[in-house]
């Protein structure tokens with residue numbers, strides 16, 4: 001049986017590095033609640049050592065009645081040549097009163113020498129000391145190996161030594177980060193497979209989308225044994241964004257057979273995506289796979305007549321039948337009004353300042369074909385059934401929503 005995959009959402013921390021993405025403390029609390037309901041394993045709340053807003057978030061989060069998720073606080077390893085207990089950044093992680101801290105350290109010798117300007121051995125000691133000290137304070141530690149893939153390509157021995165320091169100091173998970181987003185899927189596969197083989201500590205993946213393959217890289221890592229996936233809702237994040245959980249999650253669940261949330265939770269993915277864009281004050285991406293308004297729309301002609309006969313002709317999953325993301329989908333109502341924020345509804349006081357998408361909802365829908373969604377049991381692709389649709393009954397173990 002495949003190991004459980006942990007979903008680690010960093011929308012509230014790495015996502016807010018994106019241009020124009022900013023959340024108030026209350027918005028962060030509300031989004032954390034939604035992420036918990038959705039079924040995230042971890043929600044990274046912020047970097048308490050970096051700003052007062054994040055400290056306020058962790059204070060408020062103490063009374064958040066979460067059902068599922070664990071809130072984590074983010075920070076860096078200790079500074080060079082100081083004791084961990086004297087490092088303000090590490091102390092803030094303890095003060096955040098979380099059970100799990102995520103700290104990043106440097107894996108790439110070039111970064112250590114050029115950006116950090118410390119000796120290579122001291123960097124390894126910083127990682128080891130910081131993970132060990134947080135453990136002594138009662139925290140579980142997720143270790144984010146910054147620039148891991150670039151570091152591995154430049155000096156594999158050193159990159160692996162930094163990971164080994166974190167593992168030996170007690171890190172619960174070693175997360176391989178493609179911080180600059182320049183690594184391609186075949187490289188992610190090769191390097192992650194090597195690390196999975198060499199380490200007993202569970203391995204995670206954290207990708208950025210600078211090469212347009214953040215989602216593909218994340219899936220490639222899972223395919224070779226990573227069991228923890230970091231990303232953000234809608235792919236928010238600095239530069240070209242983080243790996244997009246809105247696309248990673250249905251791919252894991254519907255195509256790779258890795259059950260990460262219940263069917264009922266998956267059915268709220270569109271709503272979660274729209275809610276997050278509403279909070280971020282950014283227009284939703286109509287062409288976003290799985291959840292965008294155009295994801296299952298067809299513009300007349302041969303495709304429409306074929307889809308009316310059988311959706312499999314031009315759709316990779318059945319949006320209506322698969323109880324996926326698209327519980328809210330229907331040709332005439334792309335967004336479930338009861339659960340999703342409405343961009344055109346000015347009831348929310350903040351909508352007055354919101355940019356409006358160029359095309360109006362109705363105008364852009366004119367060419368949509370009113371195909372009635374099929375009412376079928378859950379449909380999912382699996383690698384073994386790619387040539388034919390595997391329809392499983394509601395009582396099938398793989399579709400039970402326990």
Ligand SMILES: [Zn+2]
Pocket residue numbers: 014179206208242
């Ligand atoms: Zn990142």
